[in-house]
Amino acid sequence: MPKTVVTGGAGFIGSHIGEALAKAGHQVVLIDNLDDYYSPDHKRRNVACVLAAPGASFVKADVTDLGAMREIISRDVDYVFHEAAQPGVRFSVKDPFKPNNVNVIGTLNVLQASLEAGVKRVVNASSSSVYGKAEYLPFDEGHPTQPISPYGVSKLAAEHYCRVFHEVYGISVVSLRYFSVYGPRMRPDLAISLFTRKLMNNEVIQVFGDGTQTRDFTHIDDIVKANMKLLTVDKADGKAINVGAGNAISVNDLVRHLGEIIGVKPEVAYIGKQKGETEHTLADCGLGQRLIGFTPDIDIRTGLEAFVRWQRDNLTG
Ligand SMILES: NC(=O)c1ccc[n+]([C@@H]2O[C@H](COP(=O)([O-])OP(=O)(O)OC[C@H]3O[C@@H](n4cnc5c(N)ncnc54)[C@H](O)[C@@H]3O)[C@@H](O)[C@H]2O)c1
Incomplete structure (x- = not known):
């Protein structure tokens, strides 16, 4: 039984990866400091979903x-x-020090x-925020990386450490640049979660700018698959x-x-x-397809319908 550590395992994405690993027969160890950026109770519920599997611990x-x-x-x-x-671009604009500390020093x-322990592979969560302003679309991995937020800078620095640890010390490390992730248990500060709860309560939705900005929203199941x-x-x-x-909307x-x-x-x-x-x-997504055989499965309408069903059943979420 492989033993696998998931840092940030009480969070949205980490808890889903932890669950998938546990189902695949891994002995999963979740690490998290239950930071109060959003409700630690939300995070404890995420952990409970993973701990239902045999051999999982927190x-x-x-x-x-x-x-x-x-x-x-x-x-x-x-x-x-x-x-x-x-996480959080807006948070990082208010406080660039904490993202630097957690995202750079933490990585x-x-x-x-991981190097000292001789682990077989480290997979690092990175972000589309490393690209910054689009010079062309879609972003391929050769697009210039000129982040426009402190958060983007911290994720890019972490990515560089991953590459350098591979090149200098030979450890196996891959970074995955996630694009706007959504799905069950998602972070409550993200647009899809916020908008869904507001609409369910018949409240006014606040949209930044004129709403013509576009995002490639990615379902959590595709993130886990990669x-x-x-x-x-x-x-x-x-x-x-x-x-x-x-696909962007x-x-x-x-x-x-x-x-x-x-x-x-x-x-x-x-x-x-x-x-x-x-x-x-x-x-x-061409490089991912060629290198690791990843292709996304879930279109936005199907993913949103599933998310709304989940949110209805989990109104505290
Ligand atoms: N959600 C997205 O749309 C998105 C997009 C791109 C990249 N990412 C990246 O994916 C990863 C997971 O994001 P998420 O959306 O699940 O966020 P999340 O906030 O739900 O999960 C992150 C977890 O890390 C934990 N954490 C924070 N500081 C810590 C510390 N010092 N020590 C230990 N644990 C700590 C938090 O308590 C939280 O549970 C992050 O690296 C994020 O930058 C997310």
Whole structure:
């Protein structure tokens, strides 16, 4: 039974990866400090979904603590999925120090501990935010990386550490650049979750800018699928690979879809543009297909319908 550590395992994406690994027969160890960026109770519920599997465990620990990472990522650990981060572009604009500390120093600690423990592979969660303003679309991995937020800078720095740890020390590391992820248990601060809850309560939705900005929204099942590929495909070391749906919609269209699915007429208030937010994202998934055999499955309408069903059953979510 492979032993696999998932950092940020109480979070949205980490808990889904943890669940998939446990179902695939891994002995999963979730690490998380239950940071209060959003409700720790939400995170405890995420952990409970993973702990239902035999052999899964949870350790409350901080990735910025190298000693703790050394203790947990020990010699018997086979794989590390590094999802812990201080997310949120807007948060990083207000406080650039915390994302730097967690996302850069935290990643360095996880890499160092993994190197010392001789793990077979580290998979690092990166972000489409590394690209910044689109010079062309879709973003392929050769697109310039000029982040326009402190968060994007921190994720790019972490990616570079991953590449350099592979090139200099020979450890197997792959970064996956996720594009706007959504699905059950998603972060409550993200647009799809916020809009869904507002529409269900017949409240006004606030949209930044004029709503024509576009996003490649990616369903969590596709994100999990890409991560799981990296257990069996040994190519791609040192690389950063896009993981998106390969289709973008505007925020206005997102609101329209959600209104139709929920069965309400959305009321929208347009407010100022946010600093650090890019206008458009769209993933070219060609490299992922060629290197790791990843192709996205879930189109936005199907994914939103499933999400709304889940949200109805989990109104506290
Ligand atoms: N959700 C998205 O749309 C998206 C898009 C691109 C990239 N990502 C990346 O995916 C990863 C997971 O994101 P998510 O949306 O699941 O966010 P999340 O906030 O739900 O999960 C991150 C987890 O990390 C934990 N954490 C924070 N600081 C920590 C620390 N110092 N030590 C240990 N744990 C700590 C948090 O408590 C949280 O449970 C992150 O690396 C994020 O940057 C997410």
